[in-house]
Amino acid sequence: MRETLLEIRDLHVEVEDKHILKGLDLTIKRGEVHAIMGPNGSGKSTLCHSIMGNPRYKVTGGEIFFEGKDITNLKVNERAKKGIFLSFQSPEEIPGITVDNFIRTSVNIVTGQNMSMLQFAKEMKNTLELLDMDSEYRTRYLNVGFSGGEKKKTEILQMAFLKPKLIMLDEIDSGLDIDALKVVAEAVKKLKTEDMSILIVTHYNRILDYLEPDVISVLMDGRIVKSGDKDLAKILEEKGYDFVRNGV
Amino acid sequence: MKKDEIREIDFSIYDIRDDVKYEFQTGKGLSKEVVLEISEQKNEPSWMREFRLEALAIYQKMPMPTWGVDLSELDIDSIIAYIRPSAKMQRSWEEVPEEIRRTFERLGIPEAERKGLAGVGAQYDSEVIYHNIKESLTKQGVIFEDMDTAVKKYPDIIKEYFMTKNVLPTDHKFAALHAAIWSGGTFVYVPQGVKVEVPLQAYFRMNAPGSGQFEHTLIIADKGSEVHFIEGCSAPQYSVSNLHAGCVELFINEGARIIYSTIENWSKNTYNLNTKRAIVEKDGIIEWISGSFGSKKTMLYPASILKGEGAKAEYTSVTFAAKGQHLDTGSKMIHLAPNTSSKVLAKSISKDGGISSYRGLLKIGTNAEGAKASVQCEGLMLDDISRSDTMPVIDIENDNVDIGHEAKVGRISEEQIFYLMSRGLSEDDARAMIVRGFVEPIAKALPLEYAVEMNRLIKLELEGAIG
Numbered sequence: 001m002r003e004t005l006l007e008i009r010d011l012h013v014e015v016e017d018k019h020i021l022k023g024l025d026l027t028i029k030r031g032e033v034h035a036i037m038g039p040n041g042s043g044k045s046t047l048c049h050s051i052m053g054n055p056r057y058k059v060t061g062g063e064i065f066f067e068g069k070d071i072t073n074l075k076v077n078e079r080a081k082k083g084i085f086l087s088f089q090s091p092e093e094i095p096g097i098t099v100d101n102f103i104r105t106s107v108n109i110v111t112g113q114n115m116s117m118l119q120f121a122k123e124m125k126n127t128l129e130l131l132d133m134d135s136e137y138r139t140r141y142l143n144v145g146f147s148g149g150e151k152k153k154t155e156i157l158q159m160a161f162l163k164p165k166l167i168m169l170d171e172i173d174s175g176l177d178i179d180a181l182k183v184v185a186e187a188v189k190k191l192k193t194e195d196m197s198i199l200i201v202t203h204y205n206r207i208l209d210y211l212e213p214d215v216i217s218v219l220m221d222g223r224i225v226k227s228g229d230k231d232l233a234k235i236l237e238e239k240g241y242d243f244v245r246n247g248v
Numbered sequence: 249m250k251k252d253e254i255r256e257i258d259f260s261i262y263d264i265r266d267d268v269k270y271e272f273q274t275g276k277g278l279s280k281e282v283v284l285e286i287s288e289q290k291n292e293p294s295w296m297r298e299f300r301l302e303a304l305a306i307y308q309k310m311p312m313p314t315w316g317v318d319l320s321e322l323d324i325d326s327i328i329a330y331i332r333p334s335a336k337m338q339r340s341w342e343e344v345p346e347e348i349r350r351t352f353e354r355l356g357i358p359e360a361e362r363k364g365l366a367g368v369g370a371q372y373d374s375e376v377i378y379h380n381i382k383e384s385l386t387k388q389g390v391i392f393e394d395m396d397t398a399v400k401k402y403p404d405i406i407k408e409y410f411m412t413k414n415v416l417p418t419d420h421k422f423a424a425l426h427a428a429i430w431s432g433g434t435f436v437y438v439p440q441g442v443k444v445e446v447p448l449q450a451y452f453r454m455n456a457p458g459s460g461q462f463e464h465t466l467i468i469a470d471k472g473s474e475v476h477f478i479e480g481c482s483a484p485q486y487s488v489s490n491l492h493a494g495c496v497e498l499f500i501n502e503g504a505r506i507i508y509s510t511i512e513n514w515s516k517n518t519y520n521l522n523t524k525r526a527i528v529e530k531d532g533i534i535e536w537i538s539g540s541f542g543s544k545k546t547m548l549y550p551a552s553i554l555k556g557e558g559a560k561a562e563y564t565s566v567t568f569a570a571k572g573q574h575l576d577t578g579s580k581m582i583h584l585a586p587n588t589s590s591k592v593l594a595k596s597i598s599k600d601g602g603i604s605s606y607r608g609l610l611k612i613g614t615n616a617e618g619a620k621a622s623v624q625c626e627g628l629m630l631d632d633i634s635r636s637d638t639m640p641v642i643d644i645e646n647d648n649v650d651i652g653h654e655a656k657v658g659r660i661s662e663e664q665i666f667y668l669m670s671r672g673l674s675e676d677d678a679r680a681m682i683v684r685g686f687v688e689p690i691a692k693a694l695p696l697e698y699a700v701e702m703n704r705l706i707k708l709e710l711e712g713a714i715g
Contacts, residue, residue, distance in 0.1 A: 054666050076669035085670075092667040096685025102671075105681070109672035141685070158671065 002029040005067060005197050006051070006166055012061035013050045020046045022222035023062070028166070028197050035200040035208055037233065038219035039241050044201040045089060047219065048170045052086040053079045081110055083165030087155040087172055094142040099154060102142045107161045127160040130187045148175025156184055160191050168199045173207045185210035205233050218244050261354040262513060265484040266455050268347045271334035277325040280304060283428050286330045290396055295407060303417040303427030310421040316576045316607070317545040322519050327491045328459040329429045335377045337394060348372050355482065357451050367392040369450040371463055374431040385444060391437040392448055395464050398435035406435065409466055414497040415525050422493045422521045426462050430495065433463035438473040447476040454483035460491040469504035476507040482542070485515040492518055498526035498534065502556065505533040511701060514542035516572060522548045530556030537694060538565040540575050541705045549607065551580035554588035561590040564693045566702060568709050569602030578608035583616035594625040595687050598634035605637040612644045622652035628686045629659045630679060680710050
């Protein structure tokens with residue numbers, strides 16, 4: 001039995017006075033790949049942002065435990081230091097800050113150590129190759145003028161350096177063409193160690209073909225209504241969410 | 249200077265007040281007697297005394313400006329026009345009185361001089377207390393003199409150029425005020441074809457509460473010459489108002505080039521009402537680099553008069569207004585001749601209710617056939633109680649010109665902060681990073697030491713550590 005990494009109990013979250021998560025329970029084990037599926041507006045992104053600690057998402061009830069510790073009231077950056085990472089659906093643009101500069105700053109803060117230039121350059125080269133990215137990205141300003149696909153790859157580039165314990169991929173497949181999706185998915189697979197857990201939020205099955213989730217949960221109306229193995233994704237694809245909604 | 253040689257500065261040094269002795273001061277307010285007293289104390293030739301008196305009459309007739317910043321709380325009659333420390337002008341730091349020398353040492357001036365400056369002038373309140381230039385430059389005919397000495401040593405040049413053909417006492421009230429009670433400053437002459445490889449620097453320090461500083465800088469760059477002049481300014485914080493109304497006149501002859509850099513960090517009780525202007529002849533170049541961080545209120549609009557064909561001007565600036573500050577800055581680019589070009593890159597930042605504005609003028613005259621100009625001004629507000637405005641005025645009288653213009657104002661978004669914090673940065677670090685990115689195009693344009701200094705001042709402004 002693998003130990004629990006993330007445990008969410010009866011989570012209620014409001015965004016701009018709208019009640020989105022309504023008593024959500026979720027457990028993710030260490031090393032587990034867990035996919036959350038659900039229709040638009042069911043609260044999938046809200047779940048990711050709540051785990052990350054976005055202050056715009058107000059927790060009105062319930063708790064989030066990470067490695068057994070209550071992190072419900074922890075600041076965003078403290079969660080990042082604990083090893084929680086969110087790959088954003090639409091990453092922000094930061095003009096004037098290069099990808100290199102940003103990742104170095106971030107790594108040094110999260111690990112609390114100064115990574116040597118040499119090791120940084122080496123790791124950067126390898127990861128860029130893995131993501132099929134040109135080295136000119138290093139000197140470009142973070143996400144500024146990047147295409148949707150380039151932004152997603154840059155998220156994974158950051159993830160590779162931060163080596164988080166929990167990786168949340170919020171619709172990593174949106175804005176990616178089939179080839180890019182394959183590159184990104186395979187990179188994630190390669191970067192994932194046995195200790196890392198992944199939470200994938202998606203509408204589509206394609207990414208799941210690559211990342212092979214251990215557990216699939218269905219999120220509807222702010223709660224997890226069903227969990228199962230990867231065959232659940234196929235059933236959902238064939239029968240739609242109504243199948244779950246109708247409680248069959 | 250290489251990167252690893254840059255000093256770490258403790259910024260509390262800006263705010264240390266010295267307990268120095270003053271041997272003479274005019275007392276508060278402004279009158280004919282005060283002006284005569286200043287002139288007498290300086291033992292000036294009669295033409296300068298007359299010039300001052302005429303300027304005073306102009307000053308008394310002119311109205312206060314009613315645009316820009318609110319000057320209603322500035323009571324010029326409570327400002328001490330002239331205050332002289334008991335220190336004679338020296339050419340060696342050892343001879344400068346200890347308390348004053350220590351202040352400049354804390355500010356890193358003597359050290360910077362040893363490491364990478366061709367000449368240094370240091371003004372303490374109303375008087376220059378140190379002025380020195382490398383002998384090799386003197387041998388090439390470069391003149392670098394404090395302005396009071398220059399009046400006596402080079403009367404013909406000073407009489408010809410001092411506020412007679414560039415900035416005039418009649419230009420505005422504070423130009424007239426400056427002309428009447430100016431004291432200190434620097435005169436530079438660079439002979440034809442001489443390129444001064446390392447910068448010259450002037451540092452202006454105000455120490456006495458309730459006083460004014462009115463230094464005059466006059467630089468003449470003869471044909472084909474080059475010089476980089478750096479100004480630094482600071483003062484400790486007082487509850488009473490201080491006034492700085494300096495004047496800079498630059499003459500750039502054919503094919504000559506002046507880089508004029510300023511890092512201004514006046515204390516936040518200072519009114520900074522400064523006038524700077526360059527007249528640029530054929531193929532001459534003026535490059536203004538300006539960082540405005542301090543002062544309570546600033547009105548500063550360096551002007552470039554592109555008079556000769558092919559003359560060029562660049563203006564690169566960062567303005568940072570925090571709580572209680574209203575900084576109104578910008579540039580005036582006046583194209584009067586064919587094929588002249590100008591480029592403005594201005595960034596302003598405001599936080600904690602500060603107001604930081606870009607107010608600029610781009611004028612292309614009828615003769616400026618083929619002129620090129622670009623103006624890019626951007627404002628960044630760090631919260632929703634601060635203000636940032638851009639007011640670029642463009643006035644074009646010739647059709648055959650190439651103009652680019654971009655102005656925008658934005659606010660740091662909470663989503664940007666969240667994104668950066670999700671990568672481990674604290675909220676303060678996240679804000680600092682966004683601001684650093686915002687000024688990056690400026691930092692890139694600056695010599696490395698100034699980029700570092702600018703980033704440090706920005707960091708301190710963000711932390712609210714500057715008094």
